[in-house]
Amino acid sequence: MSELLKVEGLTKRFGGLVANDDISFTVNKGEIIGLIGPNGAGKTTLFNCITGFHKPTSGKVFFDGRDITALPPHRVSKIGIARTFQITQVFPKMTALENVMIGAFAMTNSVSEAKDMAAETLSFVGLGKKMDVSGESLPPPEQRRLEIAMALSTNPSLLMLDEAMAGLNAVEIDESLEILRKLNKKGITLIIVEHVMRAVMNICKRIIVLENGRKIFDGEKEKAVNDPAVIKAYLGDVYHAEG
Amino acid sequence: MEKGKHLYYVVLVVLAIVFPIVFNVPFVQHVAIMVFMYGMLAESWNVIGGYSGLFSFGQAAFFGIGAYTSTLLYMQLGLTPWIGMIAGGLVAIAAGIAIGYPCSKLKGHYFAIATIAFAWIINILFTNWSFVGAATGLSPELAPADSWYAFQFRSSKLPYYYIGLFLMLLTVYVVNKVIKSKTGFYLRALGENEEVAASLGVNIAKYRLISISIASFFTAVAGSFYAQYVLYIDPPSVLAHFLSVEIVLIAMFGGSGTIWGPIWGALILVPLSQYARAIWGGMGSGLDIMVYGFVIMVFSIFRPRGVVSFFIRK
Amino acid sequence: MDTTNLVQAMVSGLLLGLPYGLIAMGLSIIWGVMNIVNFAHGEFLMVSMYITLGLYTFWHFSPVMSIPVSAVILFGTGWLVYRYIVSKVMSGPMLAQVVVTFGLSAFLQGLFLFLFTGNYRTVKVSGILSQSTNIHGVYVSYPQVIASLITIVVTLFLSWFMKNTMTGRAIMATEIDRETAKLMGIDTEKVNALSFGIGLACVGIAGAILSSYYYISPYVGLLFGLMSFVIVALGGFGSITGAVIAAIIIGEVESLGGVLVGPAYKYALVFSLYLIVIFIKPRGFFGW
Numbered sequence: 153m154s155e156l157l158k159v160e161g162l163t164k165r166f167g168g169l170v171a172n173d174d175i176s177f178t179v180n181k182g183e184i185i186g187l188i189g190p191n192g193a194g195k196t197t198l199f200n201c202i203t204g205f206h207k208p209t210s211g212k213v214f215f216d217g218r219d220i221t222a223l224p225p226h227r228v229s230k231i232g233i234a235r236t237f238q239i240t241q242v243f244p245k246m247t248a249l250e251n252v253m254i255g256a257f258a259m260t261n262s263v264s265e266a267k268d269m270a271a272e273t274l275s276f277v278g279l280g281k282k283m284d285v286s287g288e289s290l291p292p293p294e295q296r297r298l299e300i301a302m303a304l305s306t307n308p309s310l311l312m313l314d315e316a317m318a319g320l321n322a323v324e325i326d327e328s329l330e331i332l333r334k335l336n337k338k339g340i341t342l343i344i345v346e347h348v349m350r351a352v353m354n355i356c357k358r359i360i361v362l363e364n365g366r367k368i369f370d371g372e373k374e375k376a377v378n379d380p381a382v383i384k385a386y387l388g389d390v391y392h393a394e395g
Numbered sequence: 396m397e398k399g400k401h402l403y404y405v406v407l408v409v410l411a412i413v414f415p416i417v418f419n420v421p422f423v424q425h426v427a428i429m430v431f432m433y434g435m436l437a438e439s440w441n442v443i444g445g446y447s448g449l450f451s452f453g454q455a456a457f458f459g460i461g462a463y464t465s466t467l468l469y470m471q472l473g474l475t476p477w478i479g480m481i482a483g484g485l486v487a488i489a490a491g492i493a494i495g496y497p498c499s500k501l502k503g504h505y506f507a508i509a510t511i512a513f514a515w516i517i518n519i520l521f522t523n524w525s526f527v528g529a530a531t532g533l534s535p536e537l538a539p540a541d542s543w544y545a546f547q548f549r550s551s552k553l554p555y556y557y558i559g560l561f562l563m564l565l566t567v568y569v570v571n572k573v574i575k576s577k578t579g580f581y582l583r584a585l586g587e588n589e590e591v592a593a594s595l596g597v598n599i600a601k602y603r604l605i606s607i608s609i610a611s612f613f614t615a616v617a618g619s620f621y622a623q624y625v626l627y628i629d630p631p632s633v634l635a636h637f638l639s640v641e642i643v644l645i646a647m648f649g650g651s652g653t654i655w656g657p658i659w660g661a662l663i664l665v666p667l668s669q670y671a672r673a674i675w676g677g678m679g680s681g682l683d684i685m686v687y688g689f690v691i692m693v694f695s696i697f698r699p700r701g702v703v704s705f706f707i708r709k
Numbered sequence: 710m711d712t713t714n715l716v717q718a719m720v721s722g723l724l725l726g727l728p729y730g731l732i733a734m735g736l737s738i739i740w741g742v743m744n745i746v747n748f749a750h751g752e753f754l755m756v757s758m759y760i761t762l763g764l765y766t767f768w769h770f771s772p773v774m775s776i777p778v779s780a781v782i783l784f785g786t787g788w789l790v791y792r793y794i795v796s797k798v799m800s801g802p803m804l805a806q807v808v809v810t811f812g813l814s815a816f817l818q819g820l821f822l823f824l825f826t827g828n829y830r831t832v833k834v835s836g837i838l839s840q841s842t843n844i845h846g847v848y849v850s851y852p853q854v855i856a857s858l859i860t861i862v863v864t865l866f867l868s869w870f871m872k873n874t875m876t877g878r879a880i881m882a883t884e885i886d887r888e889t890a891k892l893m894g895i896d897t898e899k900v901n902a903l904s905f906g907i908g909l910a911c912v913g914i915a916g917a918i919l920s921s922y923y924y925i926s927p928y929v930g931l932l933f934g935l936m937s938f939v940i941v942a943l944g945g946f947g948s949i950t951g952a953v954i955a956a957i958i959i960g961e962v963e964s965l966g967g968v969l970v971g972p973a974y975k976y977a978l979v980f981s982l983y984l985i986v987i988f989i990k991p992r993g994f995f996g997w
Contacts, residue, residue, distance in 0.1 A: 203594065229596035237594075243587040254584045257577045258596040266577070306596055450807055497988035504746040507807060508938045509987060512980035515935065519977040636931065640811055647808050681822025681927065688816030692809055696797040699805035 155217075156181045156341050157202070157233075157310060162211030164197050171197040173365040174211070179310070184332070184342045186356035186373070188349075190385065193362040195345045196238050199314055203235050204228040215310070230258065234308035236299040238315050238345075244288035248279055248298055251287050255305030270305055277301045277331055293324045300331065310341045317348045329355050361385065408564070415556045422673070424552040428624065430665045431559030432617050435566045437646040437657030439613035442570055444643060445651030446579070447606040448586030450503065453494075453510030454614050454642045456517040457487040459634035461615025462622035463521065466533050469545070476546035480619035487615030488608045490517075495607040499600045502589075511636065518634040532629025546623040555624050562620060563658070566613045571654050573609060582606050586652075614642075641668075644691050650701025659702045664690070713846045718968045719961060720847055726960015727857035728915055730953035732933055733940035734864065735911030741884045741947020742904040745795060745806055749814035751934020753909050757783055757916025758925045759821060765832045765920075772832055772921040773855070776914050783913030784906040791905035796898065814930070821927040829924040838921045852921040859918055863911065864953050871949070880904055884947050932976075939983045958982075 157179040164172040171194045179185055187195050200206040202213050204225040212221045220228060234255075243251050252270035253263075260266050274280055277297045282290060290298060296316055303311055313332075317325050325348060332355055336342055346352045352359065352373075359376050361369035363385040369376055376382050415424050436454065443449045464486045465479030474482075494513045501509055522530050538545040541554070548554040573579050581602045584592035593599050622628045649660020667690070671683035698704055736750045747753075757779045764770035764778060794813065798805045834852070841850040871877040882890040883900045891897050923929065936959065944955030959979055966978035 205590070205593075224598075225593035226596050226598045229594060235594055237591070241588055241591045243584060243591065245587055246583065250580065250583075254580055254592065254597065255595040257580060261577050263575065263577060263580075266580075302591070302595060444804070448803075450804065452811075494984075497984065500991045501987060503803065504740070504807065505942060505987065505991065507746070508942050509984060511935060512939060512983050516977045516980045516984075519974060523971075523973045636935075637815075640815070644808060644811065644815075647804055651804060681819040681827075683819065684815050685819025685823060688812045688814065688819055691812030692794060692816060695801070695805040695809035695812060696794065699798065699801040 154181050155179075156183075156215065157343075158214040159198075159202065160212045160214070162198070162201055162213065163209045164194075164201050164206055165209045170365050172201060172208070175362070175365075175367050176211075177360055177367065177370055179341060179343065181309075181341055182336070182339065183358060184336055184344070184356050186352035186359040187343055187345045187362065188347075188352060188359060189362035192364075194365040195362055196314060197365075198362070199235060199312055199345065202228075203233060203312065229306055229308075232307070232309040233312065234303035234306050234310070235312040236296075236303050236314055236316055238318075240292065240295045240299055242287035242290075242295055242298050242302070245286055247284050247286055248274060248290065248301075249283040251298055252301045252305045255302045258306040270301075273301045273305045274298075276304070276334075278327065293320050296320065297328070297331075300328075304335070308340060310343070311335065313342065313344045313346075315345055315347060317346060317351050320348075325351055411560055412557075415553055421552055424556050426666050426669045428552065428555050428559045429669055430661050431556075431563040432621055432624075433641070433645055433665045434658045434661035435559075435563045435617045435620075436614055436642045437649065437661055438563070438566045438570055439610045439617070440642050440646045441651050441654075441657045442573070442582070443606045443610040445646060445653070445657070446574060446586050447582045447603065448502075449603065449606065450507045450643070451510040451607075451610070452507045452639050452643060453512075453514030454610070455634050455636065455638040456510075456514040457491065457611045457614040458618035458621070458638060459517060459521065459628075459630070460487045460490055461618025462628045462633040463527055463533070463618075464615070465619035466535055466622045466628055467527065469535050470533065475544050476619060476623050480616050483615040483619045484612040487611040487618075491607040491611035492604055495604050496600075499603055511639070514634070514636060514639055518630050518636070521634055522630045528629065530630065532627060532632070534627040537626065547626065559620065559624075562616060566616075567654065567658065569613075570609070574654065578602070578605060644687070648691065648694055648701055650703030653701075653703050656701050656703040663702060714968065717847050718964045720849060722961035722964030723957060724849070724853040724857050724960070725964055726957040727860040727953070728853075728919060728956075729933075729936050729940055729960060730956030731856075731860040731863055731911055731915040733937040733944065733952040733956050734867065734949050735908035735915075736937045737908075737941045737944065737946055737948060737952040738867075738880075738904050738911075739908040740941055742880060743795070743799070743901055744946075745799070746810070746938065747905075747908065748807070748810040748934070748938075749817060749930075750810075750908075750912065750937055751930030751932070752814045752817040753783060753786070753912045753930070754916045754919070754933050755821060755925075755927060755930035756786070756817060757913045758920045758923070758929060759825065760913075761917045761920040762830055762832055762925055771834065771836070771838060772852075772917050773838070775917040775920070776859070779913040779917040780910045781913075783916075784910040787906035787909030788902045790909070791902040795905065796901065799901075814934070818927050818930070825927065827927060829926050831924060832920045834921045850922065852918070856915075856918045856922075859914060860953070863914060864949060867907075867911075867949050876903065880907075936979070939980065943983060943986055 155178050160176050162172055162175045175198060189195055197206060201208045204223050208221060212219060215231060215233060220231065249270050252273050253266045256266040256269040259269060271283060274283055277300055279294060279297055279301060282294060287298065300316060317328055320328060329351060332342060356373055358371060359373050360367060361376065361382050368385060369379050369382045415427065440454055443451050461483035464483035465476045468474040468479040468482060469476050498506060498509050521527050527533065538547045541548045541550055581597050584597055585599060585602055589599050618633060645660040645664050646657040648664055649658065650656025668683055668687055671686050675682040732754055736747055739745065739747050760779045760782060761772050761775040764775045794809060798809045838852045841848060871881050879895045879900050882895060883897050887897055940955045940959055941952055944951030962979050962982050963975045967975040970978060
C-alpha cells in the first residue's frame with residue numbers, strides 16, 4: 153500500500169491551550185480511517201491544520217510525498233483533499249446544484265460542464281430531485297449530503313468528513329455509509345471524524361483515537377475496543393452505551 | 396419565458412432611446428442622465444456589495460479617481476477623455492487593489508469602515524494637492540464647439556444622454572456576463588460563505604480583488620463621464636462621502652444581488668432626489684436628504700431585498 | 710520642535726482624544742451587544758448639540774447643566790430607535806442592518822438642515838467654560854478639561870455598572886453569547902434596547918459638553934461619527950476601556966500629526982493609521 157497522507161509531529165497551540173500535541177500518523181491510499189475522541193480532543197483542529205485553515209505551530213503535513221504544511225485552503229483543495237465541516241456549511245441562497253457547481257469549477261471553467269458534473273454528483277448522493285432547492289431550504293440531513301456532494305465535486309483523492317452523520321437517524325446513517333463505501337471503491341481515501349460509533353465501527357478498519365490533543369491509539373478497530381487507554385478515555389462508555 | 400423576458404428588455408431599451416426626443420426638456424434629460432450614471436454606479440457596487448458580500452462605502456474614491464484622471468490627462472496632455480476614461484478605470488483598479496489587498500481579511504462592518512476611511516484619505520489628499528487643483532478643483536478648457544474628441548457637448552444634452560445610456564447598458568451587460576460565468580459563481584460563493592468557498596478551491600483573496608477591480612473600473616468610468624458632463628470637478632462634488640452612501644442605498648433599494656435591481660433603484664430614487672432637490676433644494680432646506688433617508692429606512696425594514704422583491708415570488 | 714511645543718501637542722491630543730472616547734464608547738456598547746454599527750451615531754451627537762443649544766437659547770442652560778437633560782432625552786431616543794427601527798432589521802439580511810442606520814443618519818441630517826439651516830451656531834458660554842489657563846507655556850482650555858474629566862467619570866461608572874449590577878451583567882452576558890444569555894432567562898430584546906439607550910446617552914453627554922467649544926451644524930456629526938467608527942474598530946468592539954485608549958491614541962495622532970505634518974493632513978494620518986493597524990490586526994488593537 154502506498155502512502156497518501158503523512159502527518160509528522162503536528163502541534164497546534166492557541167495561546168496557552170495545546171489543541172494538537174505532537175501528532176504523527178500516516179494514511180495509505182484506499183484506507184477508511186476513523187478519527188475519534190471525546191469532545192475537545194482536537195479532532196477538528198487537526199482537520200483544520202491538514203486542510204490549511206489553521207497554520208500548525210510546528211510539525212509537517214505531507215500529501216503524496218509533497219510538503220503541504222503552509223498551503224492555504226484553496227491550494228489544499230486543488231491538490232486533492234476535500235473536507236466537510238463539523239457544523240454543516242452550505243451556500244444558503246444558492247440552489248443545491250449551484251452549491252455543487254462551485255466545487256465542480258475546480259475541474260472546469262465551463263458553466264455547462266460544471267452543471268453536468270454537479271448534477272451527476274448530486275444524483276450520486278441521492279439529491280437528484282433537489283437540484284433547484286436552495287441550500288438553506290434543505291432539511292439538515294440533506295444538507296449533510298449536499299456537503300458531501302460539494303466536497304466530492306472537487307474530485308478529491310482524500311475526503312475528510314467532520315461528523316457527517318451527526319443528527320441523522322438510523323436509516324439515513326445506513327444510506328450515508330453506503331455512499332461512503334461506494335466512494336471508497338472508486339478509490340477515494342476517507343478520514344472520518346465521527347461521534348456515531350456504530351458508523352465508525354461499521355465502515356472503518358483502522359481508527360485513530362485522540363485525547364486532550366494527543367494520539368493515544370492508532371490501529372485496528374478490534375484492538376481499540378480492548379485497549380485500556382481508549383476504553384478509559386472514551387470508547388468504553390459510548391460504545392457500550394450505544395451498544 | 397426567457398424569450399418573453401428578452402422582448403421586454405428590448406422594448407424598454409427602445410423606449411429609452413425614443414424618450415429624450417419625445418420629452419425634449421433639458422431638466423428631464425438631465426434627470427435621465429443622472430439615472431444612467433447612478434444606475435451604472437449602483438450596478439458596479441452590486442458586483443462587490445451585492446454578489447461578493449463586501450459592503451464598500453467608499454466608492455466615491457474610485458468615482459473621483461476616474462473624474463480626476465481623465466480631466467487631468469486632457470488638461471495636461473490634451474489626451475481625449477475617451478482614452479482618459481479607460482486610463483481612469485485602470486488607475487482605479489490599481490487603487491482598488493492597493494486598498495483591497497490589505498483589507499483581504501476584513502468582513503462586514505470592518506470592511507465598510509475601512510472603505511470609508513480610504514475614501515476620506517483620498518478626499519483629504521486631493522483637497523490639499525495643488526497639482527489636482529486642491530480645494531478649487533479643475534475645469535478643463537472649454538472646446539469652441541461640440542467636440543467628440545474633447546468629449547464636450549454644450550448645444551444639447553442628447554449626446555450625454557445616449558453616451559450615458561450606452562455606458563449603463565454596457566455595465567449591465569458586462570456584469571451580467573461575469574455573474575453568469577465561473578467567476579460570477581465564485582463571487583457569489585464569497586458573498587455567501589468564504590470558508591466553504593475556500594475549502595472548495597476558491598482563492599478568496601484573488602476573487603475579492605477581481606470583484607473590487609470590476610467595480611472600481613466601472614465606477615471610475617462613470618466618474619470620467621460625470622466630469623465631462625459637468626466640466627467642473629472638485630473634491631466635494633466627486634469625492635464626497637454622501638456619494639458613496641447614495642450608491643449603496645440605490646443598489647440596496649432596487650435590490651442588490653440581482654442584475655436589474657440596482658437599475659430599478661436608480662430609476663426610482665434618482666428622479667425622486669433630483670426633483671426633491673429642484674423643488675426644495677434651492678432653499679438649502681435638507682428636505683431632499685430627509686425624504687431620501689426616510690425611504691431608505693422604510694425599505695430596510697419592510698423590503699430589505701429591494702424593489703425587485705415585489706416582482707420575484709419565492 | 711521644542712519641548713514646550715511637543716508637550717503642548719501631546720496635552721492637546723489627550724484633551725482632544727478623551728471626548729472622542731466618550732462618543733466611541735457608546736458606539737462600542739451598541740456594536741458589541743448587537744453586532745450592529747450605528748452609522749447614525751455622529752448624527753445623534755449633532756442632535757444632542759442642538760438640544761443643548763435649545764436649552765441655552767430658551768432657558769439659558771449652560772452646557773454643563775444640559776448634560777443630564779440631553780443624556781435622558783438621548784437615552785429615550787435610543788430605546789425608541791431600537792424598538793421601532795433597528796429591531797425590525799435584526800433578523801433581515803446583513804445589508805439591511807448596515808443600511809438602515811445610514812438611512813437614519815441621512816434623515817436626521819436632512820431634518821436638522823431643514824429646521825435650522827446649514828449655518829454654524831455656537832452656545833455662548835461664560836464663567837469657567839469660557840476660560841483657559843497657561844501652565845508653563847502649555848495652553849489648556851477648561852471646557853476641554855471638563856469634557857475629558859467627564860469622559861473619565863463616565864468610563865469608570867460604566868465599567869463599574871457592567872461588572873456590578875444585574876443589568877450590566879445581563880448586557881455583558883448578551884455581548885459574550887446571545888443564545889446562552891437567552892437560555893439563562895435574560896430578555897435580550899430589552900438588553901438591546903437598553904444598550905442602544907446607554908450608547909446614545911453617552912453621545913448625549915458628549916454632545917452637551919462639546920457644544921461649549923465646538924461649532925454646531927447639521928454636518929457636525931459626520932466627522933465625529935467617522936472618528937468613533939475608527940476608534941471602535943481599533944479598540945475592539947464592545948470594549949469600553951479599549952475605546953478610551955484607542956481614542957487617546959487617535960487624539961494624539963491627530964494633534965501630533967497636525968503639528969508635524971500639517972493640520973490639513975491630520976485626519977488623513979488618523980485614517981491611515983487605522984488602515985495600517987487593521988492590516989496587521991484585522992480585529993483592532995485589543996480584539997482577537
